[in-house]
Amino acid sequence: MSKVAIVTGAGRGIGRGIALKLAKELDYNIVVVDIDEESASSVAQEIKNVGKDAIAVKCDVSNNEDVERMVEKSFEFGEVDAVVNNAGITRDSLLLKMSEKDWDMVLNINLKALFLINKAVCSKWVSECKKIAEDLGEDRPAPSAYPKRKIVNISSIVAKGGNVGQANYVSSKAGVIGLTKTIAKEMSRYNVNCNAVQPGFIKTPMTDKMPEKIINKFIAAIPLQRMGLPEDIAGSVKFLCSPDSDYITGFSIEVDGGLDM
Numbered sequence: 243m244s245k246v247a248i249v250t251g252a253g254r255g256i257g258r259g260i261a262l263k264l265a266k267e268l269d270y271n272i273v274v275v276d277i278d279e280e281s282a283s284s285v286a287q288e289i290k291n292v293g294k295d296a297i298a299v300k301c302d303v304s305n306n307e308d309v310e311r312m313v314e315k316s317f318e319f320g321e322v323d324a325v326v327n328n329a330g331i332t333r334d335s336l337l338l339k340m341s342e343k344d345w346d347m348v349l350n351i352n353l354k355a356l357f358l359i360n361k362a363v364c365s366k367w368v369s370e371c372k373k374i375a376e377d378l379g380e381d382r383p384a385p386s387a388y389p390k391r392k393i394v395n396i397s398s399i400v401a402k403g404g405n406v407g408q409a410n411y412v413s414s415k416a417g418v419i420g421l422t423k424t425i426a427k428e429m430s431r432y433n434v435n436c437n438a439v440q441p442g443f444i445k446t447p448m449t450d451k452m453p454e455k456i457i458n459k460f461i462a463a464i465p466l467q468r469m470g471l472p473e474d475i476a477g478s479v480k481f482l483c484s485p486d487s488d489y490i491t492g493f494s495i496e497v498d499g500g501l502d503m
């Protein structure tokens with residue numbers, strides 16, 4: 243039976259690239275999660291067109307009721323083995339002009355949502371592990387007694403050094419790194435690996451709205467002299483979901499063309 247991966251924010255951009263790569267190259271069926279139902283359905287159809295199964299689930303990842311419903315649906319769909327927390331937003335402005343509303347919105351979608359989703363999914367995995375331990379008649383078997391599970395959280399390269407106009411976004415993405423390391427430590431006894439990816443400057447609808455002058459300034463600072471593509475990020479997520487990374491946890495991969503060496 244094919245394994246299932248949940249990918250949030252998969253209706254477009256990096257999330258869409260990740261969903262398609264996991265389906266095509268790692269044989270995953272995909273739960274395509276997005277707040278925009280139409281784009282989620284269209285990506286689910288693209289996945290079916292390449293011969294894998296997919297469901298589209300409309301979900302605001304910052305809303306706990308939505309998250310619990312989405313996680314239930316995902317486990318009904320199949321055996322969830324991987325979660326990629328990719329949905330994210332920006333609401334940029336300088337600190338002195340930033341509203342509390344924009345601070346809360348970015349923190350809720352970019353960070354709190356990962357707490358909600360990872361908690362809901364890990365709780366299912368831990369219940370399964372407890373049954374396995376019971377069947378084995380052991381209190382605390384070695385992690386290898388359980389199925390291997392993967393969590394990949396999408397952070398950002400700006401979490402390392404900060405970024406003007408992005409106090410909310412940078413704080414959320416730095417929080418993602420702390421959350422990733424903590425989940426890695428807490429969940430390793432259940433054979434769950436939790437890692438992060440820190441994209442640099444990637445061509446998606448999120449960056450398409452930036453002025454051309456600013457885009458060119460960014461590109462000039464990238465040693466590989468181009469913007470990244472969703473496929474560049476999808477490649478590292480694929481690695482972190484594959485058996486090749488089974489001994490890596492609590493780690494973050496920077497995929498930024500050398501921007502922050």
Ligand SMILES: NC(=O)c1ccc[n+]([C@@H]2O[C@H](COP(=O)([O-])OP(=O)(O)OC[C@H]3O[C@@H](n4cnc5c(N)ncnc54)[C@H](O)[C@@H]3O)[C@@H](O)[C@H]2O)c1
Pocket residue numbers: 250251252253254255256257275276277278281301302303304328329330331351396397398399440441442443444445446447448449
């Ligand atoms: N594009 C970049 O340069 C870049 C760089 C570093 C990190 N990232 C991160 O990568 C991730 C994807 O970015 P992208 O560029 O593809 O963005 P994008 O704006 O193109 O796509 C984001 C997707 O998330 C969905 N989404 C937004 N809010 C949601 C919510 N509350 N619930 C569910 N879905 C929601 C959107 O509908 C959209 O489909 C984000 O976490 C972003 O912060 C992007």
